[in-house]
Amino acid sequence: MTESVSLAPRPVPPRRLSWLRSELDDWTAQGLITEGQAARISTRYRPERHARPLLGGLLLRVGGAFVGTGLVWLVAANLDRLAPLTRFGLVAALWLFFLVGGEVLAHRRASPSVVGAARLLAALGLGAMVFQAAQSLQVPAFEPRLVGLWAAGALLHGYLTGAFAPFAVGVVTGVGWWPTQPLWDEQSGLTAVVLLGAGAVLAAALAVVHDGRADRFARAWRTVAAGMALLAGFVAAIPDIGSDGIVWSTSLVLALAVAAAAAALAAVTRPGARILEPVGAIGVLLGAGVLALWTTGSDASDVGTADWLRAAVAVAAYAALAVGLVALGALRDHPALTWMATTALVVFTTFQSFAVFAPIVTGAWLFVVLGTVFLGTGFLFDRARRGLAQALDVPPTPSSPGTPTDAS
Incomplete structure (x- = not known):
């Protein structure tokens, strides 16, 4: 049946229109639609100016x-x-x-x-x-x-x-x-790790609460949560960072209380799979705290089995965090999370390689060992990223427009 009314083309973002046209070509090649149908669908949309x-x-x-x-x-x-x-x-x-x-x-x-x-x-x-x-x-x-x-x-x-x-x-x-x-009066490495982890919990919970209501704000809070989680894992992996213990203060207690309240609010107001984000941030907080408390000695010239084991656990945990953020970025159509996770993993691997291998090998051999570790980590991370992309099957669409908060 022919349409009696000609509809004006609907403006859409150029990236979304490019994706739609590539999908139409794919559907036409598979015989799902005819070339005429694809052309009629394509003419219904125009690039947004x-x-x-x-x-x-x-x-x-x-x-x-x-x-x-x-x-x-x-x-x-x-x-x-x-x-x-x-x-x-x-x-x-x-x-x-x-x-x-x-x-x-x-x-x-x-x-x-x-x-x-x-x-x-x-x-x-x-x-x-x-x-x-x-x-x-x-x-x-x-x-x-x-x-x-x-x-x-x-x-x-x-x-x-x-x-x-x-x-x-x-x-x-x-x-x-x-x-x-909280670090103003007295500095403590473990306190810094706890604060960064609690910040990740708070920001992740706020991102979940804002989803579907103020999407631009939600993306900002989600970016903060990812950054805080990556920083917490990085600081926790520094050898003997938690040897001085935690310094409790009113500010630290309030920070933990606010983070817990935000996570509870997210669980009550947005039940379902979204709550996994603050739950994952809580896991980062606990894991980073345990890693920071794991001390193996401060003698950089004597790297033993315990130092190797701690470094291996730290790298594995950080890689798992990075992969989790890549998956979250794909699910939430948030490419910034992928770039943050990739960059952070590169910097973290480099830092850990110097921290572990520098006391053992020096000069040119240090760069050979570092390059080997770097290439291996990059290869495994790229394989994991590709596997996640195939498993999630998320098309490369641009961000969906959220609740119209003021663009300014």
């Missing part, structure tokens, strides 16, 4: 980042020519101007690039205001709690407006603050 110039949007965001960074820098330079109250008032006025201006522009449906730049300036200006207030109150500007306040304010701004720019500022500053605050 971006309404805004990419270069202009990039320049606006870079300019906003420079201006916001300059505001923070000016506060750090102390602006000695002005009185403390005047400095604070000036910075607060600029922050309010960008904050209100960004929302007014969004309400008037201005260009997303302009709105994003204004919101980015507001998020960065918030940091300048926090540091200026700390200066006025005689609080040292290098204390990590100031970064924590900045991160909390930027995240609140991002969630209240549904905007990604302030949310990204909050995530970046929050990731920097998370391990710094």
